[in-house]
Amino acid sequence: MAVKRIGQQTILLPKKPALLAGAAWAGPKEGKGPLAALFDCVTEDETYGQQSFELAERQMVLDAARAAIGRSGLREGEIQLLLGGDLLNQIISASFTARELALPFLGLYGACSTMCQGLCLAAMLLDGEHADHALCVASSHFCTAERQYRFPLEYGNQRTPTAQWTVTGAGATVLSLSPGKPPMARMTHACIGRVVDLGVTDANNMGAAMAPAAADTLLALFEDTHTTPADYDLIVTGDLGQVGHDLLLRLMDGQGMPLIGERYRDCGLMIYAPEQDTHAGGSGCGCSAVVLNACLLPMLARGELGRIIFMSTGALMSVTSSQQGESIPGIAHAAVLESPVEKRTGV
Amino acid sequence: MAVKRIGQQTILLPKKPALLAGAAWAGPKEGKGPLAALFDCVTEDETYGQQSFELAERQMVLDAARAAIGRSGLREGEIQLLLGGDLLNQIISASFTARELALPFLGLYGACSTMCQGLCLAAMLLDGEHADHALCVASSHFCTAERQYRFPLEYGNQRTPTAQWTVTGAGATVLSLSPGKPPMARMTHACIGRVVDLGVTDANNMGAAMAPAAADTLLALFEDTHTTPADYDLIVTGDLGQVGHDLLLRLMDGQGMPLIGERYRDCGLMIYAPEQDTHAGGSGCGCSAVVLNACLLPMLARGELGRIIFMSTGALMSVTSSQQGESIPGIAHAAVLESPVEKRTGV
Numbered sequence: 078m079a080v081k082r083i084g085q086q087t088i089l090l091p092k093k094p095a096l097l098a099g100a101a102w103a104g105p106k107e108g109k110g111p112l113a114a115l116f117d118c119v120t121e122d123e124t125y126g127q128q129s130f131e132l133a134e135r136q137m138v139l140d141a142a143r144a145a146i147g148r149s150g151l152r153e154g155e156i157q158l159l160l161g162g163d164l165l166n167q168i169i170s171a172s173f174t175a176r177e178l179a180l181p182f183l184g185l186y187g188a189c190s191t192m193c194q195g196l197c198l199a200a201m202l203l204d205g206e207h208a209d210h211a212l213c214v215a216s217s218h219f220c221t222a223e224r225q226y227r228f229p230l231e232y233g234n235q236r237t238p239t240a241q242w243t244v245t246g247a248g249a250t251v252l253s254l255s256p257g258k259p260p261m262a263r264m265t266h267a268c269i270g271r272v273v274d275l276g277v278t279d280a281n282n283m284g285a286a287m288a289p290a291a292a293d294t295l296l297a298l299f300e301d302t303h304t305t306p307a308d309y310d311l312i313v314t315g316d317l318g319q320v321g322h323d324l325l326l327r328l329m330d331g332q333g334m335p336l337i338g339e340r341y342r343d344c345g346l347m348i349y350a351p352e353q354d355t356h357a358g359g360s361g362c363g364c365s366a367v368v369l370n371a372c373l374l375p376m377l378a379r380g381e382l383g384r385i386i387f388m389s390t391g392a393l394m395s396v397t398s399s400q401q402g403e404s405i406p407g408i409a410h411a412a413v414l415e416s417p418v419e420k421r422t423g424v
Numbered sequence: 425m426a427v428k429r430i431g432q433q434t435i436l437l438p439k440k441p442a443l444l445a446g447a448a449w450a451g452p453k454e455g456k457g458p459l460a461a462l463f464d465c466v467t468e469d470e471t472y473g474q475q476s477f478e479l480a481e482r483q484m485v486l487d488a489a490r491a492a493i494g495r496s497g498l499r500e501g502e503i504q505l506l507l508g509g510d511l512l513n514q515i516i517s518a519s520f521t522a523r524e525l526a527l528p529f530l531g532l533y534g535a536c537s538t539m540c541q542g543l544c545l546a547a548m549l550l551d552g553e554h555a556d557h558a559l560c561v562a563s564s565h566f567c568t569a570e571r572q573y574r575f576p577l578e579y580g581n582q583r584t585p586t587a588q589w590t591v592t593g594a595g596a597t598v599l600s601l602s603p604g605k606p607p608m609a610r611m612t613h614a615c616i617g618r619v620v621d622l623g624v625t626d627a628n629n630m631g632a633a634m635a636p637a638a639a640d641t642l643l644a645l646f647e648d649t650h651t652t653p654a655d656y657d658l659i660v661t662g663d664l665g666q667v668g669h670d671l672l673l674r675l676m677d678g679q680g681m682p683l684i685g686e687r688y689r690d691c692g693l694m695i696y697a698p699e700q701d702t703h704a705g706g707s708g709c710g711c712s713a714v715v716l717n718a719c720l721l722p723m724l725a726r727g728e729l730g731r732i733i734f735m736s737t738g739a740l741m742s743v744t745s746s747q748q749g750e751s752i753p754g755i756a757h758a759a760v761l762e763s764p765v766e767k768r769t770g771v
Contacts, residue, residue: 078602131748205552
């Protein structure tokens with residue numbers, strides 16, 4: 078029997094793999110938001126000095142990856158696995174970055190759940206002693222996503238009130254089984270999400286499509302670990318935005334597991350200020366990836382947070398599936414992260 | 425230190441996870457090829473009774489998955505992880521299948537390397553005691569791939585001599601840490617590939633783009649495990665086709681590790697007969713997925729093969745990357761599979 082399996086979806090990680098170092102690259106709009114000061118790099122414009130938006134996204138992934146590796150104290154060649162993905166068809170941002178890094182590569186597609194999917198997989202592979210050091214990356218770019226999923230930017234089409242703004246950004250995290258320096262956090266549990274689809278067909282309302290999946294994974298995690306929301310200092314979803322955030326609150330309340338007040342945050346709401354006119358908030362693989370690496374990991378490292386649930390959320394539709402009338406399946410993967418230091422009280 | 429790590433890319437699996445059961449669904453053209461009698465189902469036409477080719481591909485994945493689960497002796501709810509992917513944008517074939525199965529889902533994108541990527545990941549997660557039972561799926565469909573990657577079929581465009589024919593098919597394999605019945609094979613090693621790109625830009629010659637990655641992974645596996653081609657009854661690549669097959673022979677010969685005669689086969693050459701006019705042979709995630717489940721696993725189960733390398737090969741370009749002038753990065757993941765029975769001699 079798999080001794081680390083607790084319940085239907087949650088996996089215990091007895092070796093508590095270390096999240097050793099992270100880096101977050103962000104675009105100009107994100108660089109004007111509330112987290113501006115926390116990013117390692119804010120690009121001057123959406124092209125990042127490249128010939129296309131796709132090349133810009135790729136370069137941001139590569140630069141974030143190399144910064145995270147540098148900060149981890151490891152040499153690039155010591156990283157034994159690279160796990161990553163993005164929103165572009167055939168995940169070219171991750172794949173072409175993997176070409177530059179020349180590391181053993183596992184390509185992932187979890188839409189905006191990719192960062193946490195990567196973390197969960199990497200942590201399990203480290204916990205199983207199949208690797209010492211792994212690197213997870215995830216990215217998105219407003220301009221590459223808009224023209225692939227919606228309309229060419231040149232059309233200047235109007236956005237609906239429920240629409241979210243795809244984050245331009247790339248996050249990278251180095252995980253280690255045997256860290257040579259104090260880790261920023263440790264992962265104790267991974268919870269792998271199921272695909273949940275309640276029939277939302279509006280591709281401009283992905284928060285509503287993803288919220289049921291977020292509730293499903295959260296409830297599984299609480300049941301499997303015999304915990305409640307009160308056992309965590311923070312529960313952070315990836316990119317539900319305002320609509321999905323409010324819906325998740327209602328869904329959890331209805332299940333007798335209310336997420337109360339300041340304990341629940343959404344990366345899509347943390348990354349932009351209301352006056353930035355993003356409508357329902359941020360989205361994209363890069364959203365939770367940059368908030369984790371710029372904001373959450375440093376807070377865990379400093380002991381300002383003791384134990385959190387980090388849960389990236391994804392909407393698994395494609396242009397083809399939407400055009401064929403399909404609804405939008407959602408998924409959410411969760412990681413329980415612990416501070417390596419005694420929690421500082423009164424913070 | 426990660427004790428199961430041997431060398432730069434290879435992982436030892438001390439628990440030798442079992443490949444418990446498999447199933448292979450194939451399209452009509454594949455059903456006229458040399459492996460016709462081995463498929464669990466040959467669809468009457470490319471629509472498989474569905475309203476679109478995309479729905480047909482999805483239905484084949486679901487039916488293959490359920491057949492493999494049924495054959496494994498497990499109940500659907502006992503499968504703790506579903507890993508899968510396909511060639512379609514946002515891997516909708518796998519994601520929408522995951523919606524039907526409602527199992528914890530890890531979406532993968534490795535292009536045509538997906539089947540082996542899934543097997544390697546699942547085997548590591550079982551070996552690490554993070555799950556008892558996992559299901560891997562991979563699929564492709566000639567009609568969905570052609571219209572996404574090349575031209576609408578209605579154009580009737582000519583194919584170049586180096587072009588390969590995307591296999592219509594879906595393969596599913598159930599892996600288990602604690603099999604309740606004799607397994608078909610056991611996995612002893614996984615070798616995770618690096619992205620290799622020697623600059624091939626012709627999307628109609630993917631065999632040439634993937635062969636260097638195949639050589640890279642094979643050489644790493646041999647070096648890490650201190651073995652040579654002579655230690656395996658069969659080395660099977662996923663879908664290099666005739667061009668890539670011949671190139672891999674030359675590359676390995678040049679590295680002093682010749683793949684001799686009958687010991688080396690390519691799934692893309694096994695699945696069609698020369699008179700079926702597929703030009704360089706078969707390709708697609710479904711290619712190695714159906715050949716593994718229809719042909720290789722049964723031969724291992726019967727002891728007709730003792731130890732093999734199963735290596736799926738992928739070309740990681742997208743329409744956008746090709747249109748922007750990028751070359752085609754290749755990747756190959758390998759699994760060492762052993763027969764559960766004493767090899768029958770003279771077979």
